[in-house]
Amino acid sequence: xxxxxxxxxxxxxxxCNYCDFPSYAGRESLVPEYIEALKSELxxxxxxxxxxxxxxxxxxxxxxxxxxxxxxxxxxxxxxKDFNVLPDSEISFEANPGTVTKEKLKTLINSGVNRxxxxxxxxxxxxxxxxxxxxxxxDIIDAYEMIxxxxxxxxxxxxxxxxxxxxxxxxxxxxxxxxxxxxxxISTYNLQIExxxxxYTEKLEGGLLMPEEEEELKMYxxxxxxxxxxxxxxxxxxNFAREGFExxxxxxxxxxxxxIGIGAGAHSFINNxxxxxxxxxxxxxxxxxxxxxxxxxxxxxENMQExxxxxxxxKKGFNxxxxxxxxxxGFREIYKKELADLTDEGLIEMSGKNVRLTENGLYLANEVFxxxx
Amino acid sequence: xxCVTEITKIRNFSIIAHIDHGKSTLAxxxxxxxxxxxxxxxxxxxxxxxxxxRERGITIKSQAIRMQYKGYVLNLIDxxxxxxxxxxxxxxxxxxxxxxxxxxxxxxxxxxxLANAHLAMAxxxxxxxxxxxxxxxxxxxxxxxxxxxxxxxxxxxxxxxxSAKEGTGIQQILDAVVSKVPPPSGDAGAPLQxxxxxxxxxxxxxxxxxxxxxxxxxxxxxxxxxxETDAEFEVQETGILRIDYIPKDDLTAGEVGYxxxxxxxxxxxxxxxxxxxxxxxxxxxLPGYKPAKPMVFCGFFPVSAExxxxxxDAIEKLQLNDASLFFEPESSAAxxxxxxxxxxxxxxxxxxxxxxxxxxxxxxxxxxPSVVYKxxxxxxxxxxxxxxxxxxxxxxxxSIEEPYLKITIFVPQKYVGGVLEICQDKRGVFKNMEYLxxxxxxxxxxxxxxxxxxxxxxxxxxxxxGYASMDYELIGYRESDLVKVDVLLNQxxxxxLSFIVHKDNAFYKGKALAEKLKEVIPRHxxxxxxxxxxxxxxxxxxxxxxxxxxxxxxxxxxxxTRKRKxxxxxxxxxxxxxxxxxxxxxxxxFMAVLKLx
Numbered sequence: 001x002x003x004x005x006x007x008x009x010x011x012x013x014x015x016c017n018y019c020d021f022p023s024y025a026g027r028e029s030l031v032p033e034y035i036e037a038l039k040s041e042l043x044x045x046x047x048x049x050x051x052x053x054x055x056x057x058x059x060x061x062x063x064x065x066x067x068x069x070x071x072x073x074x075x076x077x078x079x080x081k082d083f084n085v086l087p088d089s090e091i092s093f094e095a096n097p098g099t100v101t102k103e104k105l106k107t108l109i110n111s112g113v114n115r116x117x118x119x120x121x122x123x124x125x126x127x128x129x130x131x132x133x134x135x136x137x138x139d140i141i142d143a144y145e146m147i148x149x150x151x152x153x154x155x156x157x158x159x160x161x162x163x164x165x166x167x168x169x170x171x172x173x174x175x176x177x178x179x180x181x182x183x184x185x186i187s188t189y190n191l192q193i194e195x196x197x198x199x200y201t202e203k204l205e206g207g208l209l210m211p212e213e214e215e216e217l218k219m220y221x222x223x224x225x226x227x228x229x230x231x232x233x234x235x236x237x238x239n240f241a242r243e244g245f246e247x248x249x250x251x252x253x254x255x256x257x258x259x260i261g262i263g264a265g266a267h268s269f270i271n272n273x274x275x276x277x278x279x280x281x282x283x284x285x286x287x288x289x290x291x292x293x294x295x296x297x298x299x300x301x302e303n304m305q306e307x308x309x310x311x312x313x314x315k316k317g318f319n320x321x322x323x324x325x326x327x328x329x330g331f332r333e334i335y336k337k338e339l340a341d342l343t344d345e346g347l348i349e350m351s352g353k354n355v356r357l358t359e360n361g362l363y364l365a366n367e368v369f370x371x372x373x
Numbered sequence: 374x375x376c377v378t379e380i381t382k383i384r385n386f387s388i389i390a391h392i393d394h395g396k397s398t399l400a401x402x403x404x405x406x407x408x409x410x411x412x413x414x415x416x417x418x419x420x421x422x423x424x425x426x427r428e429r430g431i432t433i434k435s436q437a438i439r440m441q442y443k444g445y446v447l448n449l450i451d452x453x454x455x456x457x458x459x460x461x462x463x464x465x466x467x468x469x470x471x472x473x474x475x476x477x478x479x480x481x482x483x484x485x486x487l488a489n490a491h492l493a494m495a496x497x498x499x500x501x502x503x504x505x506x507x508x509x510x511x512x513x514x515x516x517x518x519x520x521x522x523x524x525x526x527x528x529x530x531x532x533x534x535x536s537a538k539e540g541t542g543i544q545q546i547l548d549a550v551v552s553k554v555p556p557p558s559g560d561a562g563a564p565l566q567x568x569x570x571x572x573x574x575x576x577x578x579x580x581x582x583x584x585x586x587x588x589x590x591x592x593x594x595x596x597x598x599x600x601e602t603d604a605e606f607e608v609q610e611t612g613i614l615r616i617d618y619i620p621k622d623d624l625t626a627g628e629v630g631y632x633x634x635x636x637x638x639x640x641x642x643x644x645x646x647x648x649x650x651x652x653x654x655x656x657x658x659l660p661g662y663k664p665a666k667p668m669v670f671c672g673f674f675p676v677s678a679e680x681x682x683x684x685x686d687a688i689e690k691l692q693l694n695d696a697s698l699f700f701e702p703e704s705s706a707a708x709x710x711x712x713x714x715x716x717x718x719x720x721x722x723x724x725x726x727x728x729x730x731x732x733x734x735x736x737x738x739x740x741x742p743s744v745v746y747k748x749x750x751x752x753x754x755x756x757x758x759x760x761x762x763x764x765x766x767x768x769x770x771x772s773i774e775e776p777y778l779k780i781t782i783f784v785p786q787k788y789v790g791g792v793l794e795i796c797q798d799k800r801g802v803f804k805n806m807e808y809l810x811x812x813x814x815x816x817x818x819x820x821x822x823x824x825x826x827x828x829x830x831x832x833x834x835x836x837x838x839g840y841a842s843m844d845y846e847l848i849g850y851r852e853s854d855l856v857k858v859d860v861l862l863n864q865x866x867x868x869x870l871s872f873i874v875h876k877d878n879a880f881y882k883g884k885a886l887a888e889k890l891k892e893v894i895p896r897h898x899x900x901x902x903x904x905x906x907x908x909x910x911x912x913x914x915x916x917x918x919x920x921x922x923x924x925x926x927x928x929x930x931x932x933x934t935r936k937r938k939x940x941x942x943x944x945x946x947x948x949x950x951x952x953x954x955x956x957x958x959x960x961x962x963f964m965a966v967l968k969l970x
Contacts (some may be wrong), residue, residue, distance in 0.1 A: 253931050
């Protein structure tokens with residue numbers, strides 16, 4: 001079997017005010033034990049699927065760059081032992097500007113990592129502090145330059161917009177500064193206030209000044225136009241890349257390819273089964289891999305829905321032939337009415353054999369996706 | 374144990390109180406003290422059987438239970454604790470010779486203390502005054518004793534002190550019931566007269582009728598007749614009420630118990646009706662019967678049209694156990710097929726709505742409650758309408774009358790100003806203001822019922838920090854200068870959003886409703902104009918802007934389940950809304966007219 005591989009590192013120096021991902025601050029003492037557990041899980045999947053081939057790897061978090069060098073290299077050694085990492089694989093590693101060092105970057109490059117995803121989020125110091133980030137603007141620039149100097153040819157910058165108190169100017173400024181660094185890839189996310197985060201409480205108490213819907217839309221449009229002008233083509237709702245630098249790993253998610261997720265809170269999709277690992281560190285560390293996983297076998301219908309709502313996230317949409325090949329029945333036969341309605345409403349369109357979102361459909365993507373559920 | 378009881382050894386009594394003054398807790402203590410149930414069986418507040426009653430802390434149905442104490446039979450008849458059910462309370466009291474009147478030592482007399490006490494006096498009951506909650510640190514028993522003396526003319530030595538929570542004073546209360554409440558009078562040899570004070574529907578046995586026998590005897594095999602409905606039944610079982618039904622050969626004059634007689638529906642056993650012997654009927658029925666008359670009406674519509682029959686079944690089932698619930702099919706241009714339902718009051722409405730949703734799992738849209746208007750037409754005929762949509766063409770209307778209430782409000786003196794303002798705002802007519810003591814005031818107003826079923830309660834509560842209490846009674850119809858305001862959503866009139874309002878408030882209410890609708894109706898992919906109009910004249914206009922952006926831009930990585938859940942949640946929210954034309958309208962929109970300040 002051939003698949004993508006995701007590895008989750010749930011450790012952070014401190015938890016950001018908006019973050020609801022499985023990640024824990026102040027638990028670094030558990031790192032060695034956690035790396036051992038990751039290796040066990042790699043071994044578990046390796047024997048289950050007979051040393052699968054891997055096309056892309058993504059190490060995310062949390063803050064993977066919090067790991068000491070020896071842990072990083074031993075993790076990649078374990079991957080190489082248990083999986084058949086194909087030549088020319090895209091191997092990404094997430095970095096927090098506050099934790100990047102020359103030594104770590106060298107270790108990463110020596111371990112085979114060829115893409116760094118740097119969590120810049122914004123280039124405004126006031127906003128960075130408001131978010132609870134552990135770095136400032138100059139740290140982003142320093143880290144970025146260090147990454148380049150180490151020899152990385154493929155860098156992504158993560159940006160978040162519609163931050164509390166952020167105005168159009170602030171956002172434009174962040175975009176200009178990001179582009180000035182000249183990364184190969186830029187992701188722009190719209191801040192969501194999630195339950196259980198400090199921001200959520202603050203918002204309930206009325207202390208967060210959030211941009212209006214109209215303002216958010218403006219920011220989104222500015223990002224699309226500005227990045228496009230500067231040679232970053234939008235290929236997905238939140239993702240922009242220079243020619244040839246689209247993220248292969250994320251594309252595997254959106255095109256319903258198999259992926260194995262390793263670590264606390266990681267998700268897998270293997271042979272039409274969606275698997276979720278427990279997000280709880282202690283539970284994960286028991287290494288009882290059958291007990292820490294919840295599985296859901298997707299029905300054919302669910303697979304169809306997912307192919308649609310994931311595929312439509314891509315600018316080019318999904319291919320009708322791919323749909324027919326996968327399900328043995330045509331998209332138009334099942335979703336005739338939806339296709340007609342949404343086309344009438346100007347939210348989706350055909351482009352050759354692909355169904356894709358229109359510009360307006362992009363802004364109202366959830367409205368489109370819901371129709372297929 | 375339950376051998377024939379001499380009538381002189383029977384005491385029939387009730388407990389009456391304002392809400393939260395400790396009625397249910399006292400009832401529990403009496404049951405424990407008389408060993409009617411042991412502590413082990415005791416759930417707090419045994420007599421409230423419905424989950425909803427327990428949750429809301431309000432007794433909705435009457436209950437009765439028989440206790441043994443020092444050789445006496447004590448029948449406790451519990452009464453509903455809300456002003457919506459005043460008639461039921463009056464019938465339960467009519468079944469008694471005495472009543473324990475509780476006042477909370479920390480609160481003092483409240484509006485329903487007075488109203489219930491007056492009901493009890495009207496029924497010529499012997500009243501035993503009890504000051505409850507004397508264990509509380511902020512208890513002021515002395516002050517309450519003064520109130521009892523001033524309001525009702527009791528002398529200090531008849532007033533008992535108790536703490537139902539701590540169990541103090543319970544014996545004294547039971548002793549007072551025995552010594553002060555007179556035994557029932559009645560002739561076991563006379564033709565049967567038994568008053569129905571409640572009934573319950575049991576899926577296995579049919580209707581179980583709770584009665585107080587005034588004259589004669591009722592026993593198995595006998596054919597009985599309901600004097601109001603003329604329905605006849607053969608008695609299958611009689612018995613007394615403990616925690617369960619305990620069969621007993623007969624019930625004789627003075628006794629309280631139940632009858633099972635293969636009765637299929639509660640509509641044949643109306644509270645207040647007289648049960649007599651079909652072969653040897655009493656010459657007249659017991660006084661005080663009134664047919665249940667719904668005061669407040671609203672429409673219930675299934676969110677999805679195919680649930681119409683399920684909704685009908687559910688309402689019919691609820692009606693089995695609730696003779697005062699009225700319903701008939703209603704057809705709305707906007708909402709489709711549903712039912713027009715009538716209720717005793719707002720609480721009654723809320724309870725039914727909640728039960729339909731909770732017990733029957735139905736998603737329903739309830740339209741704003743309406744009172745029954747009397748329309749005097751130009752052809753000199755009159756009709757009653759229970760919905761604004763039934764208002765005839767104005768050319769044919771000479772005048773409109775609406776039901777008025779007399780309301781009594783008890784309020785600390787320092788909040789009087791705020792209460793006067795609210796009553797004035799709600800078109801109240803000031804009648805009287807009386808000082809109960811230097812710090813507390815009793816206000817009397819006459820007020821349209823339609824104003825009471827809006828935010829009145831909440832406004833009263835918040836302007837008095839919860840210290841006001843009120844009671845009301847219907848006093849009849851009065852002519853008012855009323856108009857109907859229609860609402861147009863996306864250019865289409867929505868009949869179920871129409872409301873009738875006093876002319877002077879029409880402009881303001883129309884505008885406020887349009888604003889409120891703008892708030893509660895979610896954005897759609899297109900602009901939605903909202904208009905309020907009187908006839909063809911638009912009096913207010915708002916616009917819901919089109920939704921511009923709804924897209925998940927967050928990196929959930931491989932967590933597709935979470936993306937799916939988010940979409941499903943959004944979709945489910947929409948499912949609970951009613952689609953009118955192209956617009957999805959949430960339940961709140963239909964109630965919005967009530968929420969206008």
